[in-house]
């Protein structure tokens with residue numbers, strides 16, 4: 607069964623979209639040089655800004671960051687996951703944007719778009735206060751898995767990692783690789799990042815690929831530690847704090863063996879749980 611190299615690009619970005627793209631381009635080219643068939647960029651790979659909705663763009667626009675990456679994917683012949691770009695959407699409150707995970711194939715076509723569903727609005731006194739809901743519109747649907755040469759890829763973003771219902775649903779829809787492109791905060795990253803990502807890998811028996819932002823922007827610092835985790839929970843790559851490319855091998859045969867040896871999908875007692883549609887949602 608298929609075995610392929612994937613790359614995670616750890617980035618440090620500013621509010622200059624062209625400069626950020628130049629960094630992303632170097633990392634994508636380095637991914638290709640190292641044999642990756644698909645490379646993953648973090649959430650906010652387009653930019654980080656205090657007033658980000660002003661810089662967001664419509665995805666179809668020829669001048670948009672996504673169109674630059676489509677051209678790059680085509681010329682480098684590599685699949686690219688743009689883990690989270692800020693985009694405007696017709697019909698939305700135009701003072702806000704969506705955070706969208708865009709997958710581009712190796713001929714430069716967009717094959718899937720997922721809008722971040724769980725927005726990070728938290729207040730932990732002395733640690734972190736962020737209100738993503740002030741500037742973003744949440745997505746309202748799970749995007750089906752995307753068939754790629756590395757396997758069936760599930761699109762998620764950052765804070766989604768704290769909601770295992772979502773990865774569980776994507777596993778039921780055939781996911782083999784869960785992706786959590788992120789811009790994690792330092793305090794929550796220290797406490798939770800590795801544990802959350804390894805848990806999602808172990809309980810779904812999927813590979814987990816999480817490209818992350820590192821570095822500082824204004825008062826914000828990002829945790830870094832882009833990871834690739836295998837379906838047994840082993841960390842195959844950890845990028846630490848630096849900007850750069852890390853690679854790992856995705857082996858669907860190994861994943862199949864793990865699923866056969868411990869068939870947790872067959873052992874799941876669905877009858878124990880209430881229908882999710884009847885649960886309270888805020």
Ligand SMILES: O=C(O)CNC(=O)[C@H](CS)NC(=O)CCC(=O)C(=O)O
Pocket residue numbers: 649650653654655658725726736737738764765768789790791794795
């Ligand atoms: O604002 C931007 O442009 C980039 N996006 C982010 O930084 C996002 C939204 S504020 N960060 C997270 O979701 C962190 C989640 C997190 O750290 C946790 O779950 O602990």
